[in-house]
Amino acid sequence: MYNITIIDDNQQDLNYIFSLINNYCQINKHEVKIQCCNDPLQIKDLINQDLIFLDIDMPSINGIQFATTLSNNTIVIFITNMEHLVFDSFKVHPFDFIRKSQMNKELSYTLKAVFNLIDEKNKYLILKIKQGKVKIKINDILFCETTDHITTIYTINELFQVRKSLKEIMMMIQSNKFFHINKSYYVNLEYVKVYDRKKIIMYNDKIISIGKNKYHLFLQRYLS
Structure with a gap:
């Protein structure tokens, strides 16, 4: 089970991002739990989230600024129209930066890579001592x-x-x-x-x- 959060103040964009992620996960048989929110300051529990898709230009708080409050173990992917902020986003070491204008093309590549990364992190050995x-x-x-x-x-x-x-x-x-x-x-x-x-x-x-x-x-x- 992958826990995913999508944060975007634009409801239309939020719905579209959700549909793209949900469709990808259904096709590739990834079991996910997705929560959506328009305001990052309204979310109380992000500790157990594997992955956060985050807009940058939001009224309550800048997405890059909000990302600095997250755990280092949380994977952040920015999805935004603010393409000129790509270098500013590097301050918080996002996994990827997706342009909304190219979202339909870029999101599937990012999802494939990030799920592989999460699976790699969760592998373990069982050994007899x-x-x-x-x-x-x-x-x-x-x-x-x-x-x-x-x-x-x-x-x-x-x-x-x-x-x-x-x-x-x-x-x-x-x-x-x-x-x-x-x-x-x-x-x-x-x-x-x-x-x-x-x-x-x-x-x-x-x-x-x-x-x-x-x-x-x-x-x-x-x-x-």
Whole structure:
């Protein structure tokens, strides 16, 4: 289930955006719950929203200004006639900026990309550890380290040790966000803080060496 909010002070535009999103989701069999609103200041609960489609030019508050009040985990897509504000909108890191004049053409591409992103974020592993079985969100994994047939999975908040090879874990994750940096480490590129030709430093300050002949491939993947 995807939770979607559409905010636009123009009721005609609001209805049209709703119909386009709803039709796309029905055709592609996405289960969604959509709420619509003319005034962003009237919405009380946006915490559990996966995705917000937001107009910019509204009487109660500017859409870009309103976006600064949202959680960093909320995906924002601007849909507006104010095309000259596209660069201003970058301040709040929107997922996309859709022109109302091209909405019928651009919206389907954006929806496909954003649903893929949400699905990627929600993937998880179920692994057996000493205490029992554990569910680990793939997006929370910083890196995996293998030593003596034991793979240690480091996440944002904790670590887990499993009796699986690094290759087995790599096959289970299967994400382009991860890179086999050397024979013992499989790292989430989104959590690489600093790098040079010989090493990377992760967000938890772990220093990991870059394997022989791996630097150029790492750089290509990291910057893509």
